[in-house]
Amino acid sequence: xxxxxxxxxxxxxxxxxxxTVSQFLNERFEYMGEETRTRVQNAxxxxxxxxxxVARSLKKKSTSTIGVIVANxxxxxxxxxxxxxxxxxxxxGFSTIICNADDNPEKEKKYIETLLAKQVDGLIVVPISGNLxxxxxxxxxxxxxxxxxxxxxxxxxxxxxxxxxxxxxxxxSHLLKNGYEDIAIVTTSLVDNVTPRIERINGYKRTxxxxxxxxxxxxxxxxELNSFSQGLDALFSLDKKPDAIISGNDxxxxxxxxxxxxxxxxxxxxxxxxTIDEVSFGPIHSPPLTTIAQPTFEMGTExxxxxxxxxxDKEIKDPVIHRHEPSIIIRNSTKKEGVSSE
Amino acid sequence: xxxxxxxxxxxxxxxxxxxTVSQFLNERFEYMGEETRTRVQNAxxxxxxxxxxVARSLKKKSTSTIGVIVANxxxxxxxxxxxxxxxxxxxxGFSTIICNADDNPEKEKKYIETLLAKQVDGLIVVPISGNLxxxxxxxxxxxxxxxxxxxxxxxxxxxxxxxxxxxxxxxxSHLLKNGYEDIAIVTTSLVDNVTPRIERINGYKRTxxxxxxxxxxxxxxxxELNSFSQGLDALFSLDKKPDAIISGNDxxxxxxxxxxxxxxxxxxxxxxxxTIDEVSFGPIHSPPLTTIAQPTFEMGTExxxxxxxxxxDKEIKDPVIHRHEPSIIIRNSTKKEGVSSE
DNA sequence: CTGTTAGCGCCTTCAT
DNA sequence: ATGAAGGCGCTAACAG
Numbered sequence: 001x002x003x004x005x006x007x008x009x010x011x012x013x014x015x016x017x018x019x020t021v022s023q024f025l026n027e028r029f030e031y032m033g034e035e036t037r038t039r040v041q042n043a044x045x046x047x048x049x050x051x052x053x054v055a056r057s058l059k060k061k062s063t064s065t066i067g068v069i070v071a072n073x074x075x076x077x078x079x080x081x082x083x084x085x086x087x088x089x090x091x092x093g094f095s096t097i098i099c100n101a102d103d104n105p106e107k108e109k110k111y112i113e114t115l116l117a118k119q120v121d122g123l124i125v126v127p128i129s130g131n132l133x134x135x136x137x138x139x140x141x142x143x144x145x146x147x148x149x150x151x152x153x154x155x156x157x158x159x160x161x162x163x164x165x166x167x168x169x170x171x172x173s174h175l176l177k178n179g180y181e182d183i184a185i186v187t188t189s190l191v192d193n194v195t196p197r198i199e200r201i202n203g204y205k206r207t208x209x210x211x212x213x214x215x216x217x218x219x220x221x222x223x224e225l226n227s228f229s230q231g232l233d234a235l236f237s238l239d240k241k242p243d244a245i246i247s248g249n250d251x252x253x254x255x256x257x258x259x260x261x262x263x264x265x266x267x268x269x270x271x272x273x274x275t276i277d278e279v280s281f282g283p284i285h286s287p288p289l290t291t292i293a294q295p296t297f298e299m300g301t302e303x304x305x306x307x308x309x310x311x312x313d314k315e316i317k318d319p320v321i322h323r324h325e326p327s328i329i330i331r332n333s334t335k336k337e338g339v340s341s342e
Numbered sequence: 343x344x345x346x347x348x349x350x351x352x353x354x355x356x357x358x359x360x361x362t363v364s365q366f367l368n369e370r371f372e373y374m375g376e377e378t379r380t381r382v383q384n385a386x387x388x389x390x391x392x393x394x395x396v397a398r399s400l401k402k403k404s405t406s407t408i409g410v411i412v413a414n415x416x417x418x419x420x421x422x423x424x425x426x427x428x429x430x431x432x433x434x435g436f437s438t439i440i441c442n443a444d445d446n447p448e449k450e451k452k453y454i455e456t457l458l459a460k461q462v463d464g465l466i467v468v469p470i471s472g473n474l475x476x477x478x479x480x481x482x483x484x485x486x487x488x489x490x491x492x493x494x495x496x497x498x499x500x501x502x503x504x505x506x507x508x509x510x511x512x513x514x515s516h517l518l519k520n521g522y523e524d525i526a527i528v529t530t531s532l533v534d535n536v537t538p539r540i541e542r543i544n545g546y547k548r549t550x551x552x553x554x555x556x557x558x559x560x561x562x563x564x565x566e567l568n569s570f571s572q573g574l575d576a577l578f579s580l581d582k583k584p585d586a587i588i589s590g591n592d593x594x595x596x597x598x599x600x601x602x603x604x605x606x607x608x609x610x611x612x613x614x615x616x617t618i619d620e621v622s623f624g625p626i627h628s629p630p631l632t633t634i635a636q637p638t639f640e641m642g643t644e645x646x647x648x649x650x651x652x653x654x655d656k657e658i659k660d661p662v663i664h665r666h667e668p669s670i671i672i673r674n675s676t677k678k679e680g681v682s683s684e
Numbered sequence: 685c686t687g688t689t690a691g692c693g694c695c696t697t698c699a700t
Numbered sequence: 701a702t703g704a705a706g707g708c709g710c711t712a713a714c715a716g
Contacts (some may be wrong), residue, residue: 017687052458055709056691057396117395257626281623284599359703397693
């Protein structure tokens, strides 16, 4: 088992000083003769030398690594966005460390600390509520950080997110156009005022009102994942039942589908369904699911790009909120005729 | 913007030496008096001091970080297993860096190098073919590494994987019992001899033969993701068509479902379907999908545990192959009566 | 062009 | 019980 090679070994083998090797590694070839250069090159390959990035990071005070903390990795949105972020980072020679806070503010806090201790150069976070002071302190220090998907109350900073009101506007309009009138919106827990959920409900209300339809509070439901069954029972036991549902996200969709499956409610026919966030089986479900999609790839690309720019320039700019446009994919879950695939 | 605190700042504030602070950080309280200890404690909290793990890693020659390289993150299997790995690591104070090789050996190689340069303490990898020498060298140096899901040809080392033959045995037996006789198996590309695919086909053949059924080579198809459409066309144009299909993995399943959807082939009724690897929509698909499931959580937990043990003990043991038992979840895609949900 | 030097922040004998 | 000193592997002035 060969000992790990260091810059000193290379220097000795190439009969130059450590600094020259270091220059070589950092591609400052101006500082050495042609012949020295090849000697170093050869020494490196013969010894199979690999620089130690830990040592380099310590010296340079920069790790070329960013941290990404997502609120909940179970959302397809998270994984899609992460892939885009990794793409950008890879291209620019940055590594990413992904952390899943599991909707738990404690965990989020712990990850922030671990990542900072690891000296990551910046942070992308899909925030949960509850760590306002931590973020505030970081921002005051001008530490590079960009938020994604959610606004943090009381924080004025760069954020990339969907035009959520527009998302539900698209959904409601499409449902109305297709003859549905009693539209409910259901989503996951509202207790933490998670931006997309709140804004999607606002957009829902606004669009209904704009169409002269009275908003029925009992048609708006935010519930914990484990109480969907009762919640939907309640919704379907109303005197005036909804004839269409907007699902606020993919986790919600799964619960709705479980429910309609169990209770033999036919989507399209018995109830219209539109879901926000594209899921893998959207196109092959029976019936195929009309979907409001986010441009996840662009959003991921943009957060990463913004963060890397911040890290590089480190000049202080005014924070800006980047809204992305949702799009509608019209399929059959919003056709009353039902299951037909055409 | 406050400068980052170091051990020296703490030492000064607490009026002790750097070494004492270091002892404190490493919880060697025997080496200091009660009173010193609280002084240090206070200094740390007042300064909001956070140790720099980069410096610590350099000195200790260990990063408390492991690398995980998966062949393709798009498999649900990857993400499930990763979650289990992260659980174990978190508990033991280790971080994980996840890399997706995208079925590309070059990328895999690059990630190995990057991770080693980052001085990760060990590696978990779902290997693609083509990096045999790299792995071989690492193993010879007794570098901690554990493989997952796939055997590497010509490498004798610790590996955690499914009893793949048993998986297709479960599938075939169940189909036969339910009256299907002409069973095909389709999966993704066979060119790289990816272990699960090969073994699942072997198990399929073996079980058919054990039941006195002649194996038809035209019922065995491994294809690239982008040519499923033609491949399935060919399969369904056979004089003797299959009456049931075993889907080798989740990506394959999506292609099959797209195909049957487009061609209006009714699963269960027109063709039986069993899929290996549980997917999110398995239970709510119409009809619900009979599935061979892997114990992904246990598998992830086991690889991580084995790796961490290796890192800790660093004694050389004989490599062992850990096979896990698949299980069958019987649902309706293997009932000829078709779509009914009961 | 090349080498010398002085750290980066922390840990670890070894003295005291 | 505490401190001094050396060094992990690399970088970056600054000399030469």
